[in-house]
Amino acid sequence: xxxxxxxxNQAPIEQELYKKRExxxxxxxxxxxxALRLLAMAALLGFYYGMPWINWDDRQAILFDLPARKFYIFxxxxxxxxxxxxxxxxxxxxxxxxxxxxxAGRLWCGYACPQTVWTEIYMWIERKIEGGSRKxxxxxxxxxxxxxxxxxxxxxxxxxxxxxxxxxxxVGYFTPIRELWGSGLTWNLGPWxxxxxxxxxxxxxxxxxxxxxxxxxxxxxxxxxxxVMFDHDTLIISYDEQRGDPRGSRxxxxxxxxxGLGDCIDCGLCVQVCPVGIDIRDGLQYQCIGCAACIDVCxxxxxxxxxxxxxxxxxxxxxxxxxxxKTIRPRLLVYxxxxxxxSAALVYALWTRIPLEVDILRDxxxxxxxxxxxxxxxxxxxxxxxMDDQLHRYSLSVSGLEGLRVIGQTEDIEIVSGAVADLxxxxxxxxxxxxxxxxxxxxxxxxxxxxxxAIEERARFLGPVMR
Amino acid sequence: xxxxxxxxxxxxxxxxxxxxxxxxWPSFLTASVATIIFFTLFDPTELAMxxxxxxxxxxxxxxxxxxxxxxxxxxxxxxTCYFRRPTNLRKPDExxxxx
Ligand code: SF4
Ligand code: SF4
Numbered sequence: 001x002x003x004x005x006x007x008x009n010q011a012p013i014e015q016e017l018y019k020k021r022e023x024x025x026x027x028x029x030x031x032x033x034x035a036l037r038l039l040a041m042a043a044l045l046g047f048y049y050g051m052p053w054i055n056w057d058d059r060q061a062i063l064f065d066l067p068a069r070k071f072y073i074f075x076x077x078x079x080x081x082x083x084x085x086x087x088x089x090x091x092x093x094x095x096x097x098x099x100x101x102x103x104a105g106r107l108w109c110g111y112a113c114p115q116t117v118w119t120e121i122y123m124w125i126e127r128k129i130e131g132g133s134r135k136x137x138x139x140x141x142x143x144x145x146x147x148x149x150x151x152x153x154x155x156x157x158x159x160x161x162x163x164x165x166x167x168x169x170x171v172g173y174f175t176p177i178r179e180l181w182g183s184g185l186t187w188n189l190g191p192w193x194x195x196x197x198x199x200x201x202x203x204x205x206x207x208x209x210x211x212x213x214x215x216x217x218x219x220x221x222x223x224x225x226x227x228v229m230f231d232h233d234t235l236i237i238s239y240d241e242q243r244g245d246p247r248g249s250r251x252x253x254x255x256x257x258x259x260g261l262g263d264c265i266d267c268g269l270c271v272q273v274c275p276v277g278i279d280i281r282d283g284l285q286y287q288c289i290g291c292a293a294c295i296d297v298c299x300x301x302x303x304x305x306x307x308x309x310x311x312x313x314x315x316x317x318x319x320x321x322x323x324x325x326k327t328i329r330p331r332l333l334v335y336x337x338x339x340x341x342x343s344a345a346l347v348y349a350l351w352t353r354i355p356l357e358v359d360i361l362r363d364x365x366x367x368x369x370x371x372x373x374x375x376x377x378x379x380x381x382x383x384x385x386x387m388d389d390q391l392h393r394y395s396l397s398v399s400g401l402e403g404l405r406v407i408g409q410t411e412d413i414e415i416v417s418g419a420v421a422d423l424x425x426x427x428x429x430x431x432x433x434x435x436x437x438x439x440x441x442x443x444x445x446x447x448x449x450x451x452x453x454a455i456e457e458r459a460r461f462l463g464p465v466m467r
Numbered sequence: 468x469x470x471x472x473x474x475x476x477x478x479x480x481x482x483x484x485x486x487x488x489x490x491x492w493p494s495f496l497t498a499s500v501a502t503i504i505f506f507t508l509f510d511p512t513e514l515a516m517x518x519x520x521x522x523x524x525x526x527x528x529x530x531x532x533x534x535x536x537x538x539x540x541x542x543x544x545x546x547t548c549y550f551r552r553p554t555n556l557r558k559p560d561e562x563x564x565x566x
Binding site: 066067068069080083086174175190191192193195196218219221 | 485488489492496506507508510524525526527529530
């Protein structure tokens with residue numbers, strides 16, 4: 001890219017994109033929101049690393065058993081055929097996100113997003129090994145001596161070990177984690193498992209160790225489109241300009257009015273703690289992940305100065321303009337009603353779910369055959385899946401046309417829990433009973449143990465028309 | 468060193484790392500979705516049978532499937548990125564057209 005071209009007509013925002021990224025050394029914060037963040041981090045990471053170890057009914061409570069194409073979620077077993085439930089879950093997730101964002105803004109980003117949570121733990125490790133942000137920065141700008149490399153080596157080893165554990169846990173959601181650790185410790189992992197452990201581990205290492213705020217700024221689709229879900233009543237983090245400006249330093253305990261300044265002492269701490277490297281006093285910016293670190297640190301300063309807290313605080317656009325904040329808004333009601341409806345439908349669908357599934361495949365090679373007795377035969381292949389967690393015996397019947405007869409096993413079709421039975425069947429009929437070349441017939445399958453477990457499946461019966 | 472022809476609009480071009488991210492990342496997302504939908508409908512072992520790889524495990528099938536999708540989607544993202552460049556090239560030392 002040439003210099004000349006770069007010079008003309010360059011908006012400041014473009015310049016920012018050109019700037020080489022400088023590493024941000026956010027200062028450590030203590031306070032109410034820092035404690036909340038820590039709590040959320042502990043709970044979420046605890047869940048992530050602990051959940052695969054919890055068992056339910058002799059098997060892992062949450063296991064997306066990809067090799068067997070079965071998903072276990074506590075007592076429930078899902079199959080690829082249950083895709084419908086997954087899509088409902090996705091709708092629920094999407095609307096929860098809309099609702100949550102409209103209400104609470106970027107609360108998710110600041111406290112619960114995996115990117116934030118993992119970055120936080122990687123920073124914690126970094127601080128434990130490298131020391132505080134000032135020390136880190138000094139070391140990075142200092143000489144590349146033995147101690148520099150020793151400390152960097154220690155940090156990266158710790159990070160890598162943690163990443164490996166993360167990757168192993170991730171794969172543990174897809175292959176039973178106990179077996180995985182067993183084979184991992186004896187160097188017996190399958191090639192694909194090994195690959196995914198390293199892939200996920202490496203992604204975590206890169207995202208939480210190096211990319212950090214850049215993931216939020218450049219890669220996160222949510223960060224980009226959330227502005228459309230915001231309104232004037234959405235919870236945001238903001239600096240109170242009316243109260244803070246004009247800014248300026250002063251002695252501790254000096255009332256602002258006596259020096260003709262606002263309450264901001266221009267200490268710059270809110271900028272130093274910011275993990276994305278912005279100044280909250282410049283107004284709401286889309287880089288802000290709403291982590292509230294600046295609130296904590298500024299409240300601390302206000303306490304020290306003897307000023308009331310909340311120069312930087314959670315507020316809403318309306319509140320900032322002195323208008324009342326409306327929590328209940330039409331769009332929220334829409335979100336809530338959609339959510340209630342879909343959730344109720346999902347619960348109902350799960351409640352009435354019949355753990356039996358049948359796929360009927362017609363023999364594609366022959367349309368129909370005629371027997372010596374002059375009857376027409378169609379060949380079907382039934383795949384019956386017992387999705388219940390106990391053994392069932394099923395009986396089968398066919399209806400839809402006068403005089404249909406099934407040749408093959410129709411009684412005592414025994415299928416153990418979770419198994420698929422292949423059942424080849426022939427159905428025959430007197431061709432004079434056929435009214436068209438393609439008629440609809442119905443297969444009924446019913447469990448003899450629990451008659452409520454019964455399904456019907458449509459199929460086509462082909463034959464000649466005799467007139 | 469000869470300078471590459473450039474345009475006024477080149478100012479809007481992102482730095483290389485960001486270009487790579489903007490190709491690899493959206494394609495990763497769409498490839499993940501495609502993989503999930505595709506493999507709910509088709510069993511990789513059955514596909515492998517048809518394709519003549521009877522020894523492929525399911526996990527292997529998912530992995531290969533995912534990377535094939537990722538390759539496809541990233542090619543399409545890269546093409547978008549490429550065609551996004553304006554075609555009215557102009558020499559760097561020319562004055563920018565007045566607008
Ligand atoms: S931390 Fe508070 S007082 Fe210090 S510069 Fe930021 S807003 Fe002003
Ligand atoms: S501006 Fe404040 S809330 Fe936003 S990311 Fe920075 S420190 Fe966190």
